[in-house]
Amino acid sequence: MLIVLANDLPPAVRGRMKLWFIEPKPNVFVSGLKDSVANTVVDYLYQHCSPTAGVMIFKSIRQPPGYEIRTIGSPAKELIALSGLQLIIEKNMLL
Structure with missing residues (x-):
């Protein structure tokens, strides 16, 4: 499985993505x-998306934890690794 989240994709890339997703x-x-x-699609994204696109890619893999997270540019949410586990930081908005 492949999930792609983006802040702003170029129109040509977005149209191409609709062929597979x-x-x-x-x-x-x-x-x-x-x-x-999936590897071909990820390579395509790295070639055609600028850092301003803010892309976050979730790809299923066979090794634990079962997924891999990759980014292009600066996505809206921050990614960290904790003991080898990739996690996304949710900002607490409590005031």
């Missing part, structure tokens, strides 16, 4: 691609 919300793409095709 469903888009439940703007700039949120979900697909059950095989590993070889």
